[in-house]
Structure formats: structure tokens, C-alpha cells
Amino acid sequence: MADMPTPRLAASEFQLRLLSWFDRYGRHDLPWQSPRSAYRVWVSEIMLQQTQVTTVIGYFERFMASFPTLERLANAPQDEVLHLWTGLGYYARARNLHKAAQMAEAEHGGKLPSNSVEALMGLPGIGRSTAGAIVAQSTGQRAAILDGNVKRSLTRLHAIPGWPGKPAIEQQLWALAEYYTPTERLADYTQAMMDFGATLCKRSKPDCLSCPFNDVCLAYAQGEPKRYPESKPKKTLPTRETIMLMLRDPEGRIWLEKRPPSGLWGGLWSLPQFDKHSELNDWLEANAVNPKRDSTSPSFHHTFSHFRLEITPQPVSCDRLGGVRESGVWYDVNHPPALGLAAPVKALLSQLTPFSLNPTPGHA
């Protein structure tokens, strides 16, 4: 690569140091490492995209208990998949995972194309780094990864300025990542790169004194390893307001509606939302029989990456619903059905019952 920064070590020396570190300090007992299969590695990598290992483990085990094979996932209802994703966030990941399983069934003979980065990238939710991780970990063939951990480690080792999300910077980092990738022990090397960033070359408090690269690390030599990577340019978040209707029937069940299949909380079940109280009143007039409004609950905030949502819950009881109500359910908090819930909705419903709404092992 023409614009690759000068490597700080020969590739073979880098690999030797990293793998020695991994053999002593890396993670060797993650649930997707044994048994290792393309399917299990894939699911783990999707879950790990925005989420840390310790959080993922429980979700991964529940997911595998319900969908032990690609075929079982492909044939599952979307609600069940989203249910097992509830609380993990970025629900498009679950929708894409489900869709990709169905595509693999239809187009790849029921298996992931796990020896081809290009073919994997043709499946929704799999980009270059995730594809590389699947190939390297499940087949042992040579493929590089560039997740947030690797970006952080490499920007520090080479003191690369600029935000790594910029295409020009990212291209340099890919060149380095490819350069250092070995031809053997690919699964270990890939896990080692992730573990190194996650447990030693951490965002704050990097453990430079224990680092096997501290003699060649440019950021360490400059005395400010935390200067790298530079952070993303920030934008100010707008605030939006919404009223969430908590409509209770005489049995204490709560009315939920399914959200559109894509976009915010796509495919999840949520409380009916309104911009203004007048719109909520219109809705009650049209749909609810004998509605009785309680006092509003305290407002709270839910923050997204691009705006802040101020939620005001409005409890109302009624005898029943009268109008046309497609894609809605009366949700019994004591016998919760297997549905995906938006996080603030889950929090609101949790207040109504002593029982957890989390999916439990062997139950979901």
C-alpha cells in the first residue's frame, strides 16, 4: 500500500510479541471459542459490534439455546429474534442477522460463505471487519480485522493523528492491519488483537508499563498515549418530546403496538406515542371505551446517538378498546410474551411488576 505508515515492527516480530502476550493474558474460554463454528462466530461478532464481551456472553448463550443452528434462526419468527435481543441495542443488527440467515439458506446452501470475505460482505450486517473476523476465526484463513480495539492500538503504536472514522485514516489503518496479519494461528491472532485493545491498550488507563510494544510505541514515546485515537467531531444533540400512553385494561394488561419494520426501534413493540396531549385525547376518544386518566408520571430522558428524547408517561385505564387496532397486543407483565421491547418501554413495564422482563435461559 502506497500510503501505509511505516510499520513500527516487522510483521513477524509483531506477531510473535502479540501471540506471546495472548498465550498468557488473552481470553481462551469465551463461549463462541468452543465449540467454534462459522455460525457461532458470526452471531458473536454481530453482538460484539457495539457491545462489550461481558454483556454479550449472556445474550449469546440464550440466543444459542433458542437458535442452535443457522436453519433454526432462519425459520424463527422475527419477534422471537428481537425478543432475545431486547436490551442489547441497535436492533437493526438483529433484523439483519435474521435476514442474513434466510439469505444464507436460500443462496449459500444453508451455510455461511465463511471462506470468502467478499461473499460474507454481501450479507446484511456484515462489513469488512466482521467478515474478516468470521473468516479468520472459523476457517483459519488469512483475513484482517479493524474494529475499535485495533484502531486504538494501531493509532497509538504509530501515533496516527486524525479521527480514525475518516476514510483517509481508516485506509492507513487497514493497510497496517493487513500488514501485521500472520499466515498462521489466525483465530488466536484475531482474538489477540481484540483482547489487547480491550484489556491492555484501553481507551483510558492503558497499561503501558505491561505492554509488549512499549519500546516501539510512538504514542508512549510522546508521553501521551491517550491522545490517540482522536475523537469524533461532536455535534449538539437536539431534544424531542413525546408522550407515551400506558393504557391499562381491567386485567391490568398494557396496550402495545408494533413499530414499523425499519427506523427507530424498528420491529420492536412500544407504547403508543403522541407529540401533544390533544392528540392522545383524540386517540382515546376514537379507540378506548370509558378511559380514565391518572396523573402523569415523571418525565425522563432517553438518549440516542443523534437526539435526546424526553418521555412523559401518561397512565390511563379503560374497559376495552373499540376502534380498529392492527398490530397491537394487550401485554401481560406477569406473563410476558416473547416480544422485542424498546429499552424505555421495558423500563416502564418493569416498574409494574416484581418480575424481570429479561429473557431467561431455557425459557425463551
Added chain:
DNA sequence: AAACCGGGGGG
């Protein structure tokens, strides 16, 4: 309160 994270999509 702010930073973080891998990928999809559109201009």
C-alpha cells in the same frame, strides 16, 4: 454528561 462502537444508506 460525554465518549464509545461497526455497519447501512443516501447525497
Added chain:
DNA sequence: CCCCCAGGTTT
């Protein structure tokens, strides 16, 4: 190339 979108955890 750029910007927007999406949610829960850590610091």
C-alpha cells in the same frame, strides 16, 4: 467524499 441513523455501557 460527506452526513445521518441507531442504543446501551463505561468513564
